[in-house]
Amino acid sequence: MSVDGVEMRFGGIVALAGVSFDVGRRQICGLIGPNGSGKTTLFNCISGIYRATKGGIAFNGTPVTGLPRHRMIGLGIGRTFQNVALFRSMTVRQNMLVGAHTSGRSGFIANALRLPAVRAEEHAANARADELIELLGLSHVAEDIVAGLPFGWQKRVELGRALIARP
Ligand SMILES: Nc1ncnc2c1ncn2[C@@H]1O[C@H](COP(=O)(O)OP(=O)(O)OP(=O)(O)O)[C@@H](O)[C@H]1O
Ligand SMILES: [Mg+2]
Incomplete structure (x- = not known):
């Protein structure tokens, strides 16, 4: 850079x-x-x-x-924010998956029809989310809404959301 x-x-x-x-x-x-x-x-x-x-x-x-x-x-430029900017009403896993949408290749129609390629992409994104959830020590709160988590954990979720796109 x-x-x-x-x-x-x-x-x-x-x-x-x-x-x-x-x-x-x-x-x-x-x-x-x-x-x-x-x-x-x-x-x-x-x-x-x-x-x-x-x-x-x-x-x-x-x-x-x-x-x-x-x-x-x-x-290949990912980022986090000084004051976390998460989707507050979504879970840890859902927040991370938001970061994965850019690595998908399938378009609007393929998604609407849920073609096999779309399901394969979703599967890969979920597997990557699982890896990061584990790496960041968030397994016990993976399905929890982020708004209720301590700030430090929210920071980790943000890090996961950035890393899931492999910046
Ligand atoms: N949107 C904005 N409008 C006007 N001034 C701004 C804006 N954003 C930042 N500034 C000003 O620019 C300067 C740099 O601010 P900045 O937030 O980048 O500092 P920082 O190094 O990140 O500080 P901190 O360590 O407190 O996070 C400050 O004087 C700040 O008030
Ligand atoms: Mg600052």
């Missing part, structure tokens, strides 16, 4: 002033800074929630600036 001269202004507030860095393949990179220094704003620019007022962001050589948000995961 290559972030090049990214600037983000909110009216008079300059939240990001010319941020540039590269993250290599398989590199693990942490971003630290005091409250209000612009970390979340940068993640929002990278994932397309905000459009940077200047500069460019590229992933695997593809410019992502201005790309619709729903295309991000197709490129």
